[in-house]
Amino acid sequence: MENTKNLRSWLDTFGLDHPLVIAGPCSAETEEQVLKIAHQLKDTDTTVLRAGIWKPRTRPGMFEGVGAPGLKWLQKAKEETGLLTTTEVANANHVDLALQHDVDILWIGARTTVSPFIVQEIAEALKGTDKTVLVKNPVNQDLSLWLGAVERLYTANVNNLGVIHRGFSTYEKTKYRNNPEWQIPIDLQSRFPDLPLILDPSHIAGRRDLIFDLCQTALDLNYDGLMIETHFDPDNAWSDASQQITPQTLNQITADLRIRKEEDTTVNYTNALNTLRTQIDMIDTKLVEMIGNRMKTAEDIGLLKKKNNVAILQNKRWTEILGKMILQGEDNNLSEEFMLHLYKAIHLESINHQKKILGN
Ligand code: PEP
Ligand code: MN
Secondary structure, eight states: OOOOSOTTHHHHTTOOSSOEEEEEOSBOOOHHHHHHHHHHHHTTTOOEEEOBSSOOOSSTTSOOOOOTHHHHHHHHHHHHHOOEEEEEOOSHHHHHHHHHTTOSEEEEOHHHHTOHHHHHHHHHHHTTOOOEEEEEOOSSSOHHHHHHHHHHHHHTTOOEEEEEEOOBOOSSOOSSSSBOOTHHHHHHHHHSTTSOEEEOHHHHHSSGGGHHHHHHHHHHTTOOEEEEEBOSSGGGOSSOGGGOBOHHHHHHHHHHOOOOOSOOOOHHHHHHHHHHHHHHHHHHHHHHHHHHHHHHHHHHHHHHHHHHTOOSOOHHHHHHHHHHHHHHHHHTTOOHHHHHHHHHHHHHHHHHHHHHHHHO
16 A cells, blocks of 8 residues: 555644653543643643543443543543643544544554454544544554554545554563564554554553653654553553653653664765664675574584484574573673573574575
Protein backbone atom coordinates (compact mmCIF):
# COMPACT_ATOMS: atom_id res chain seq x y z
CA MET A 1 0.00 0.00 0.00
CA GLU A 2 1.51 3.31 -1.09
CA ASN A 3 1.42 5.93 1.65
CA THR A 4 0.76 9.33 0.12
CA LYS A 5 -1.30 11.09 2.79
CA ASN A 6 0.07 13.41 5.41
CA LEU A 7 -0.70 11.44 8.54
CA ARG A 8 0.89 13.89 10.97
CA SER A 9 -0.90 17.15 10.22
CA TRP A 10 -2.85 16.83 13.50
CA LEU A 11 0.45 16.90 15.39
CA ASP A 12 1.91 19.75 13.35
CA THR A 13 -1.11 21.94 14.16
CA PHE A 14 -0.07 21.93 17.83
CA GLY A 15 3.12 23.77 16.80
CA LEU A 16 5.05 22.40 19.78
CA ASP A 17 8.76 23.04 20.33
CA HIS A 18 8.99 19.92 22.49
CA PRO A 19 7.67 16.37 22.14
CA LEU A 20 3.91 16.00 22.52
CA VAL A 21 3.02 15.09 26.11
CA ILE A 22 -0.10 13.06 26.81
CA ALA A 23 -0.58 12.58 30.53
CA GLY A 24 -3.24 11.58 32.99
CA PRO A 25 -4.40 8.65 35.05
CA CYS A 26 -4.47 5.04 33.92
CA SER A 27 -8.19 5.10 34.77
CA ALA A 28 -10.75 7.80 35.35
CA GLU A 29 -11.88 7.00 38.88
CA THR A 30 -14.15 9.85 40.01
CA GLU A 31 -15.07 13.25 38.64
CA GLU A 32 -12.98 14.95 41.35
CA GLN A 33 -9.95 12.79 40.54
CA VAL A 34 -10.12 13.58 36.80
CA LEU A 35 -10.57 17.31 37.39
CA LYS A 36 -7.85 17.54 40.03
CA ILE A 37 -5.30 15.79 37.82
CA ALA A 38 -6.31 17.89 34.80
CA HIS A 39 -5.78 21.12 36.76
CA GLN A 40 -2.39 19.94 38.00
CA LEU A 41 -1.36 18.98 34.47
CA LYS A 42 -2.36 22.35 33.10
CA ASP A 43 0.87 23.77 34.53
CA THR A 44 3.06 21.15 32.83
CA ASP A 45 4.07 20.51 29.20
CA THR A 46 0.95 18.39 28.76
CA THR A 47 -1.23 19.01 25.70
CA VAL A 48 -3.56 16.03 25.97
CA LEU A 49 -5.24 14.57 29.05
CA ARG A 50 -5.51 10.78 29.00
CA ALA A 51 -7.84 8.65 31.15
CA GLY A 52 -9.08 5.11 30.59
CA ILE A 53 -12.87 4.92 30.76
CA TRP A 54 -13.20 1.27 29.73
CA LYS A 55 -10.31 -0.75 31.13
CA PRO A 56 -9.21 -3.98 29.51
CA ARG A 57 -8.00 -6.04 32.46
CA THR A 58 -6.10 -9.24 31.88
CA ARG A 59 -7.93 -11.02 34.72
CA PRO A 60 -11.60 -10.51 35.65
CA GLY A 61 -12.64 -9.09 39.00
CA MET A 62 -10.39 -6.05 38.89
CA PHE A 63 -11.57 -2.47 38.37
CA GLU A 64 -12.88 -2.41 34.81
CA GLY A 65 -13.38 1.31 34.39
CA VAL A 66 -16.21 3.72 35.20
CA GLY A 67 -17.71 3.47 31.71
CA ALA A 68 -19.70 6.12 29.83
CA PRO A 69 -20.30 8.52 32.78
CA GLY A 70 -16.54 9.19 32.82
CA LEU A 71 -16.78 10.78 29.38
CA LYS A 72 -18.64 13.72 30.93
CA TRP A 73 -15.76 14.21 33.37
CA LEU A 74 -13.31 14.38 30.47
CA GLN A 75 -15.53 16.91 28.75
CA LYS A 76 -15.62 19.01 31.89
CA ALA A 77 -11.84 18.74 32.31
CA LYS A 78 -11.42 20.02 28.76
CA GLU A 79 -13.77 22.94 29.39
CA GLU A 80 -12.02 23.93 32.61
CA THR A 81 -8.39 23.50 31.53
CA GLY A 82 -8.26 23.70 27.75
CA LEU A 83 -6.42 20.38 27.62
CA LEU A 84 -7.42 18.08 24.78
CA THR A 85 -8.66 14.63 25.79
CA THR A 86 -7.99 11.04 24.84
CA THR A 87 -9.35 7.67 25.89
CA GLU A 88 -9.16 4.04 24.82
CA VAL A 89 -11.87 2.61 22.58
CA ALA A 90 -12.27 -1.13 22.18
CA ASN A 91 -15.44 -1.46 20.07
CA ALA A 92 -17.78 0.52 17.81
CA ASN A 93 -20.03 1.45 20.72
CA HIS A 94 -17.10 3.04 22.58
CA VAL A 95 -16.29 5.00 19.42
CA ASP A 96 -19.86 6.31 19.13
CA LEU A 97 -19.95 7.36 22.78
CA ALA A 98 -16.52 8.99 22.60
CA LEU A 99 -17.53 10.92 19.47
CA GLN A 100 -20.75 12.08 21.15
CA HIS A 101 -18.69 13.41 24.04
CA ASP A 102 -16.17 15.18 21.86
CA VAL A 103 -13.11 13.19 22.90
CA ASP A 104 -10.32 14.63 20.74
CA ILE A 105 -8.06 11.63 20.26
CA LEU A 106 -8.95 7.95 20.49
CA TRP A 107 -6.47 5.21 21.15
CA ILE A 108 -6.65 1.53 20.39
CA GLY A 109 -5.22 -0.58 23.20
CA ALA A 110 -2.65 -3.35 22.97
CA ARG A 111 -5.24 -6.06 23.56
CA THR A 112 -7.40 -4.70 20.75
CA THR A 113 -4.68 -4.27 18.13
CA VAL A 114 -4.25 -8.06 18.16
CA SER A 115 -7.80 -8.49 16.84
CA PRO A 116 -8.35 -7.61 13.16
CA PHE A 117 -12.14 -8.04 13.51
CA ILE A 118 -12.39 -5.42 16.24
CA VAL A 119 -9.93 -3.06 14.59
CA GLN A 120 -12.02 -3.28 11.41
CA GLU A 121 -15.19 -2.59 13.39
CA ILE A 122 -13.56 0.48 14.97
CA ALA A 123 -12.27 1.66 11.59
CA GLU A 124 -15.79 1.40 10.12
CA ALA A 125 -17.25 3.34 13.06
CA LEU A 126 -14.73 6.13 12.42
CA LYS A 127 -15.37 6.45 8.68
CA GLY A 128 -16.16 10.00 7.65
CA THR A 129 -14.94 11.58 10.91
CA ASP A 130 -11.71 13.54 11.28
CA LYS A 131 -10.74 12.00 14.62
CA THR A 132 -7.13 11.38 15.45
CA VAL A 133 -6.45 7.75 16.29
CA LEU A 134 -3.37 6.33 17.98
CA VAL A 135 -2.69 2.62 17.67
CA LYS A 136 -0.82 0.90 20.47
CA ASN A 137 1.42 -1.98 19.50
CA PRO A 138 -0.12 -5.43 19.97
CA VAL A 139 0.72 -7.24 23.20
CA ASN A 140 2.87 -9.76 21.31
CA GLN A 141 5.91 -9.10 19.14
CA ASP A 142 4.07 -9.05 15.83
CA LEU A 143 4.84 -6.19 13.50
CA SER A 144 2.24 -7.33 10.94
CA LEU A 145 -0.63 -7.03 13.41
CA TRP A 146 0.47 -3.51 14.29
CA LEU A 147 0.89 -2.55 10.62
CA GLY A 148 -2.40 -4.26 9.78
CA ALA A 149 -4.29 -2.16 12.33
CA VAL A 150 -2.76 1.06 10.96
CA GLU A 151 -3.61 -0.03 7.42
CA ARG A 152 -7.24 -0.82 8.33
CA LEU A 153 -7.68 2.72 9.68
CA TYR A 154 -5.79 4.26 6.78
CA THR A 155 -7.98 2.41 4.30
CA ALA A 156 -11.11 3.62 6.14
CA ASN A 157 -9.83 7.15 5.46
CA VAL A 158 -8.79 7.86 9.03
CA ASN A 159 -6.01 10.22 8.05
CA ASN A 160 -4.94 11.59 11.40
CA LEU A 161 -2.94 8.72 12.73
CA GLY A 162 -0.15 7.86 15.13
CA VAL A 163 1.24 4.85 16.94
CA ILE A 164 2.09 4.25 20.57
CA HIS A 165 4.94 2.00 21.59
CA ARG A 166 3.97 0.37 24.92
CA GLY A 167 6.32 -2.60 24.92
CA PHE A 168 5.78 -6.29 24.31
CA SER A 169 4.87 -9.11 26.59
CA THR A 170 7.51 -11.81 27.09
CA TYR A 171 7.27 -15.16 28.81
CA GLU A 172 10.68 -14.74 30.37
CA LYS A 173 10.54 -11.99 32.98
CA THR A 174 12.76 -8.97 32.38
CA LYS A 175 13.12 -5.82 34.46
CA TYR A 176 10.33 -4.33 32.35
CA ARG A 177 6.66 -5.13 32.59
CA ASN A 178 6.65 -5.15 28.79
CA ASN A 179 9.97 -5.40 26.99
CA PRO A 180 10.66 -2.38 24.75
CA GLU A 181 12.04 -4.29 21.70
CA TRP A 182 13.09 -0.94 20.18
CA GLN A 183 13.66 -2.47 16.76
CA ILE A 184 9.96 -3.19 16.14
CA PRO A 185 8.72 0.43 16.06
CA ILE A 186 11.77 1.33 13.97
CA ASP A 187 10.67 -1.32 11.45
CA LEU A 188 7.14 0.06 11.54
CA GLN A 189 8.47 3.54 10.82
CA SER A 190 10.30 2.36 7.75
CA ARG A 191 6.88 1.35 6.37
CA PHE A 192 5.12 4.60 7.43
CA PRO A 193 7.97 7.15 7.80
CA ASP A 194 5.72 10.11 8.69
CA LEU A 195 3.56 8.32 11.21
CA PRO A 196 3.95 10.07 14.58
CA LEU A 197 5.53 7.71 17.08
CA ILE A 198 4.73 8.09 20.76
CA LEU A 199 6.31 6.25 23.67
CA ASP A 200 4.25 4.93 26.57
CA PRO A 201 7.02 4.38 29.12
CA SER A 202 4.49 3.62 31.87
CA HIS A 203 3.31 0.31 30.42
CA ILE A 204 6.82 -0.64 29.33
CA ALA A 205 8.31 0.04 32.75
CA GLY A 206 5.57 -1.10 35.11
CA ARG A 207 7.47 0.92 37.74
CA ARG A 208 8.31 4.56 38.23
CA ASP A 209 12.09 4.50 38.38
CA LEU A 210 12.58 3.36 34.77
CA ILE A 211 10.39 6.01 33.17
CA PHE A 212 12.96 8.77 32.72
CA ASP A 213 15.53 6.59 30.92
CA LEU A 214 12.88 5.17 28.62
CA CYS A 215 11.74 8.68 27.69
CA GLN A 216 15.31 9.77 27.00
CA THR A 217 15.91 6.75 24.76
CA ALA A 218 12.72 7.60 22.85
CA LEU A 219 13.84 11.18 22.28
CA ASP A 220 17.26 9.97 21.17
CA LEU A 221 15.41 7.84 18.62
CA ASN A 222 13.39 10.87 17.41
CA TYR A 223 10.05 9.86 18.86
CA ASP A 224 7.35 12.51 18.52
CA GLY A 225 5.74 12.24 21.91
CA LEU A 226 5.24 10.61 25.28
CA MET A 227 2.16 9.18 26.95
CA ILE A 228 2.77 8.99 30.68
CA GLU A 229 0.36 7.76 33.35
CA THR A 230 0.01 10.48 35.95
CA HIS A 231 -1.99 10.64 39.18
CA PHE A 232 -1.89 12.96 42.22
CA ASP A 233 -1.82 9.91 44.49
CA PRO A 234 -0.18 7.16 42.44
CA ASP A 235 0.05 4.62 45.27
CA ASN A 236 -3.70 4.67 45.72
CA ALA A 237 -4.65 4.63 42.04
CA TRP A 238 -7.34 2.09 41.19
CA SER A 239 -5.24 0.55 38.42
CA ASP A 240 -1.53 0.42 37.55
CA ALA A 241 -0.57 2.07 40.86
CA SER A 242 3.10 1.09 40.73
CA GLN A 243 3.82 2.82 37.42
CA GLN A 244 2.00 6.13 37.78
CA ILE A 245 3.85 9.32 38.66
CA THR A 246 2.67 12.63 40.06
CA PRO A 247 2.27 15.72 37.84
CA GLN A 248 5.22 17.20 39.80
CA THR A 249 7.45 14.26 38.83
CA LEU A 250 6.24 14.57 35.25
CA ASN A 251 7.34 18.20 35.28
CA GLN A 252 10.76 17.21 36.56
CA ILE A 253 11.12 14.52 33.91
CA THR A 254 10.20 16.78 31.00
CA ALA A 255 12.53 19.47 32.34
CA ASP A 256 15.46 17.02 32.60
CA LEU A 257 15.02 15.37 29.20
CA ARG A 258 17.54 16.33 26.57
CA ILE A 259 15.73 17.13 23.34
CA ARG A 260 17.99 16.46 20.42
CA LYS A 261 17.89 18.20 17.07
CA GLU A 262 16.90 15.93 14.22
CA GLU A 263 19.66 17.28 11.98
CA ASP A 264 22.65 19.62 12.08
CA THR A 265 23.99 20.92 8.80
CA THR A 266 27.22 22.60 9.97
CA VAL A 267 30.38 21.48 8.16
CA ASN A 268 32.20 20.42 11.34
CA TYR A 269 29.39 18.22 12.45
CA THR A 270 28.85 16.71 8.98
CA ASN A 271 32.56 15.93 8.55
CA ALA A 272 32.91 14.37 11.97
CA LEU A 273 29.78 12.32 11.42
CA ASN A 274 30.95 11.10 8.01
CA THR A 275 34.28 9.99 9.41
CA LEU A 276 32.58 8.01 12.15
CA ARG A 277 30.09 6.52 9.71
CA THR A 278 32.91 5.41 7.43
CA GLN A 279 34.50 3.68 10.40
CA ILE A 280 31.22 1.96 11.22
CA ASP A 281 30.84 0.79 7.62
CA MET A 282 34.36 -0.66 7.67
CA ILE A 283 33.72 -2.44 10.92
CA ASP A 284 30.42 -3.82 9.61
CA THR A 285 32.14 -5.18 6.51
CA LYS A 286 34.76 -6.88 8.66
CA LEU A 287 32.10 -8.24 11.00
CA VAL A 288 30.23 -9.90 8.16
CA GLU A 289 33.46 -11.34 6.72
CA MET A 290 34.40 -12.74 10.11
CA ILE A 291 30.98 -14.29 10.59
CA GLY A 292 31.26 -15.77 7.09
CA ASN A 293 34.63 -17.28 8.11
CA ARG A 294 33.10 -18.68 11.26
CA MET A 295 30.43 -20.39 9.16
CA LYS A 296 33.06 -21.86 6.83
CA THR A 297 34.82 -23.31 9.85
CA ALA A 298 31.48 -24.65 11.09
CA GLU A 299 31.07 -26.36 7.72
CA ASP A 300 34.52 -27.95 8.14
CA ILE A 301 33.36 -29.26 11.48
CA GLY A 302 30.21 -30.52 9.74
CA LEU A 303 32.35 -32.45 7.27
CA LEU A 304 34.37 -33.93 10.08
CA LYS A 305 31.21 -34.95 11.91
CA LYS A 306 29.81 -36.46 8.74
CA LYS A 307 32.91 -38.59 8.25
CA ASN A 308 32.67 -39.79 11.80
CA ASN A 309 28.87 -40.03 11.90
CA VAL A 310 28.47 -37.61 14.84
CA ALA A 311 25.34 -35.52 15.63
CA ILE A 312 25.40 -31.78 14.83
CA LEU A 313 24.24 -30.32 18.12
CA GLN A 314 26.70 -30.78 20.93
CA ASN A 315 24.87 -29.24 23.85
CA LYS A 316 27.78 -29.15 26.25
CA ARG A 317 30.02 -27.34 23.77
CA TRP A 318 27.29 -24.82 22.97
CA THR A 319 26.70 -24.04 26.66
CA GLU A 320 30.45 -23.54 27.11
CA ILE A 321 30.68 -21.16 24.14
CA LEU A 322 27.71 -19.16 25.34
CA GLY A 323 29.08 -18.83 28.89
CA LYS A 324 32.49 -17.80 27.61
CA MET A 325 31.11 -15.28 25.17
CA ILE A 326 28.84 -13.66 27.76
CA LEU A 327 31.92 -13.09 29.92
CA GLN A 328 33.86 -11.68 26.97
CA GLY A 329 30.88 -9.50 26.19
CA GLU A 330 30.99 -8.15 29.71
CA ASP A 331 34.68 -7.26 29.26
CA ASN A 332 33.70 -5.34 26.11
CA ASN A 333 30.75 -3.52 27.59
CA LEU A 334 28.16 -5.67 25.82
CA SER A 335 25.04 -6.65 27.73
CA GLU A 336 24.21 -10.26 28.51
CA GLU A 337 20.91 -9.84 26.69
CA PHE A 338 22.68 -8.73 23.53
CA MET A 339 25.26 -11.52 23.69
CA LEU A 340 22.49 -14.07 24.13
CA HIS A 341 20.61 -12.78 21.07
CA LEU A 342 23.80 -12.55 19.02
CA TYR A 343 25.10 -16.00 19.89
CA LYS A 344 21.73 -17.72 19.52
CA ALA A 345 21.53 -16.29 15.99
CA ILE A 346 25.14 -17.24 15.16
CA HIS A 347 24.64 -20.72 16.57
CA LEU A 348 21.47 -21.27 14.57
CA GLU A 349 23.18 -20.15 11.37
CA SER A 350 26.13 -22.49 12.11
CA ILE A 351 23.75 -25.42 12.59
CA ASN A 352 22.07 -24.63 9.28
CA HIS A 353 25.45 -24.56 7.53
CA GLN A 354 26.41 -27.88 9.10
CA LYS A 355 23.04 -29.37 8.14
CA LYS A 356 23.69 -28.49 4.50
CA ILE A 357 26.98 -30.38 4.70
CA LEU A 358 25.50 -33.39 6.48
CA GLY A 359 22.60 -33.50 4.05
CA ASN A 360 24.95 -33.89 1.07
C1 PEP B 1 -3.62 1.95 29.22
O1 PEP B 1 -3.08 2.79 28.50
O2 PEP B 1 -4.07 2.21 30.33
C2 PEP B 1 -3.67 0.55 28.76
C3 PEP B 1 -4.57 -0.31 29.18
O3 PEP B 1 -2.67 0.29 27.93
P1 PEP B 1 -2.27 -1.01 27.07
O4 PEP B 1 -3.36 -1.21 26.06
O5 PEP B 1 -0.98 -0.56 26.48
O6 PEP B 1 -2.09 -2.17 28.01
MN1 MN C 1 -2.60 1.57 32.63
